[in-house]
Amino acid sequence: MHDDTRRRLMLASAAALALPPLVARAQGTKLRLGLMLPYTGTYAQLGVAIENGLKLAVAQAGGKLGGREVEFVRVDDESDPAKATDNVNRLVTRDKVDVLIGSVHSGVVMAMVKVARETDTLLIIPNAGAGAATGALCAPNIFRTSFSNWQPAYPLGKVMIERGHRTAVFISWKYAAGEEAAAGFKEGFTAAGGKIVKELYLPFPNVEFQALLTQIASLKPDAVSCFFSGAGAVKFVKDYAAAGLKDKIPLYGVGFLTEGVLHAQGDDAEGLLTTLHYADSLDNPRNKAFRAAYTKASNNMEPDVFAVQGYDTGLLLAQALDKVKGDLSNRAAVVAALENAVVDSPRGPWKMSRAHNPIQDIYLRRAEKGVNKVVGVAWKALEDPARGCKL
Amino acid sequence: MRWLALPFDTFAIQLLNAVQYGLLLFLVASGLTLVFGIMGVINLAHGSFYMIGAYLAWSLAEHFGNLGIAIVVGVALSLLIGAALEWLFIRRLYDRDHLYQVLLTYGLILIVEELRSIVWGDDVHAVPVPDWLAASIPLTDTLSYPVYRLWISGVCIALAIAMAFVIQRTRIGMTIRAGASNREMAQSLGIDIRFVQLVVFAVGIALAAFAGMIAAPVSSVFPGMGNQVIIICFVVVVIGGIGSVKGALVAALLIGLVDTFGKVLELEVAGIPVLPELAGMSVYVLMAIVLLWRPEGLFGKRAP
Incomplete structure (x- = not known):
């Protein structure tokens, strides 16, 4: 028995030693x-x-x-x-x-x-x-x-100007993605002739929006632009509507606002205009x-x-x-x-x-009955400015 | 130093926001301070039961078509869950070091999170506000205040009064307080301290779940939502003084004020913007100041 075990062990070891080169070649x-x-x-x-x-x-x-x-x-x-x-x-x-x-x-x-x-x-x-x-x-x-975070945010400015909004408040979490989106939006909105009244930020991932919504109401901009996603996006859209702002100060957003969460946002998201490089529809x-x-x-x-x-x-x-x-x-x-x-x-x-980074079309979408319907192309073949890149 | 002052009406509304947020915080933290103060158990999983409450509210409201019934059933369920947990696990930890409690309740966080994923999935859900509370009260020409938020504040105030009454004025409250101050003595006077502890823990869990349930329509329901509240809850308990329900109320309101105005006031010191840039820190700065001044918290008992 012992010998048998030992022999098998040796055979196994030999096989194991022989194996790696085979595997490597494969x-x-x-x-x-x-x-x-x-x-x-x-x-x-x-x-x-x-x-x-x-x-x-x-x-x-x-x-x-x-x-x-x-x-x-x-x-x-x-x-x-x-x-x-x-x-x-x-x-x-x-x-x-x-x-x-x-x-x-x-x-x-x-x-x-x-x-x-x-x-x-x-x-x-x-x-x-x-x-x-x-x-x-x-x-x-x-x-x-x-x-790039800049990409879907940049065309939003033009979209808002085309709809007659000259002043805007931008709101997001204070983290890299939010600030990069803010920079993109600001660039697009000011280039199209708009004026940003104020940028509002919350610490990430804080969702106590009430104080900032009160501030938006007292600033009375023509429109609000935002960058939120996931559960925070659900709460923001619902709070915005509950504060009675939805019908008074139109809300726009970078497309992630309504991606994968439209069913949870329900009627409060109805009619929201967002920009993104894709739409399910x-x-x-x-x-x-x-x-x-x-x-x-x-x-x-x-x-x-x-x-x-x-x-x-x-x-x-x-x-x-x-x-x-x-x-x-x-x-x-x-x-x-x-x-x-x-x-x-x-x-x-x-x-x-x-x-x-992709040179791509950015679509304008409207939330309708739980679907992001494509309204048109907000910007054709948009390229990220890639500042600081020496390629 | 440069301040940007707020117009009076905006200030008044922000004050309302602050109180409303503070009261909600109190509701979540009260269960934690109860369990911590009376039983000496650090329940890290407190936030997880806040999340469970929110998911219960969502699934039961879908099932019954009524948030009110969902809350009643949900509270009953969470009392049972709390009692079962105390009987199975927590009971074995009263005589052990806090480290064991931290370990066990941290394990509970992981288990609860995984169970939630298996039972309810990982999606974000919304709970509709009941029709009779769905209205908004216009405050200015652009801003209205949702009635549901005011209702939450009302419920929190009612609960605070009820808790104070039960603990200070009733026989049950007396036994709870007796058990908290001297377990052995209370036991030798014929109080069934094991039963008292079972009830207190179950109530603590039910309070967390109840907070999750009534907050669900305004906060939405999502994985990991408990982890966001648990840290701020511990801040409330520490500032208020461990085990003091009155302290928790005062601390929660203070935090509501500091958090709200930290976000909206603009303050520059020597040309460097301080607020709202550092708003994320304001609550912790408050905690540090309180602890320097009174290490036992605002209403905590001084260590002998």
Whole structure:
């Protein structure tokens, strides 16, 4: 018995010793995509939507990118910037991924940008809109398939001026995304001839809006523009209506205000005008086909703007990798392929700006009976100014 | 130093906002101070039951089609949950160090959050305001005040009076106070201290859940909503003095004032903007000042 056990142990050890090179060679042919997304916490659903969208695009490309099998390495980043550097280092150093994909939270993405710059790893950002990622910290190996915080906010100013509002109050949380959106809105609104009476901020994620609503009522601007999302957006829209402001001072917002929360906002959101690079109701064959395919592939889940961004990440990779025939060793060729790709997205075709952020149409949407109906294009082919980027 | 003064009518409305926010804070914090002060148990999961209350209000209101019935059923349910938790877990911790309580109740936060995700999902929900409270009172030509918010304030005041009455003027209150000041002595006088503790903990949980229920229509219902209130609740308890319901009321109103006016007043010191830039800190600055002045809190008992 003992001998038998020992022999088996030795055989097993020998096998184990023999195995790693075999595995390594097999991995060499597979394309390793490192997904660093939130799978738990507040943003868990966004992470899942992005992954589903990405996987749909890969499946539609025949399960291969540039002729190579794809292997996904997933890390739950928990939307925790404190753990982000360790998480991304693990993907780059231990798992040796070919492409990093992530994430939702801006703080996490800033850590990813830093590591990507240091290790020269390809990074594709499928959501976080932090301006610096394709601005002051832009790099040849860093791309974004979503938006910059400036982008959907900028056209809002023109939209409001066109509707006769000359003065406005802007309100948001005091955090990076809110302040970047504020800068975008301010630039667009003043360029169109408007005047910002006041900017109001709450500490993030405080939702006690009553004091600031009182202030808006006493300032009496022509209109109010805001940047909120998620549960805070629900409460803000409801409080705004409950304070009797909805019919007196029109409310406008960056599109996230009514994304995924319209049913909870109910009648209080009815008629709200928002700007975003996508709308569920976009009436084009590409979007309809995407929505049908996504719903079928993801257990009857409805796709949202985040699913589209994940999907576009997959489309972009498929196109670029086909171009270089799956060979990532020539970095210059890969970057050129990513830069020149025209992504046939459900949001409408777009391509990369010089700073590697989408040049895309921003839509004007009106909330009607629980749907963000597209009213028109608020700004055609809008490019983020990418201040501080030297690409 | 430069102040930007508010016009009187705006000031008056902001004062109303401050009192209204303070009263809501008191409602959430009162259960915490009760459990903390009388039983010596630090319940970190207090905020989680605020969230559970909000989710109960949402799901029961959908089921019964009436927020009033939802609240009655929800309070009954949360009393049961509180009693069960005390009987199963908390009971074993009275003689242990606070660290064990912190560990256990922190574990409860994680478990409750996960159960909430399994039972109700991770979506944001809204609870409609009951029709008879849905109106608004116009205050100025642009601003109206929702009647529901005033109603919440009324409920909070009624509850504060009821709590003070029960604790100070009734036999039950007397046994609770006796148990709080000397457990062994009360026990040897024939008071069933175990039962008193079971009731107090259950009531504490029910108060948190009740606060979540009546706040649900104005705050909306979402995952992690308890974590936002628990910190500010501890600030209320610490400023007010541990275990003092009167202290909690005064502290909550103070915090309401500081938070509201911290957001809307404009203050510059030596050309550097202080408010509203640092509004997020104002409440904690208040706490620091109170603790420097009276380390035991405004109405706390001095350590012997």
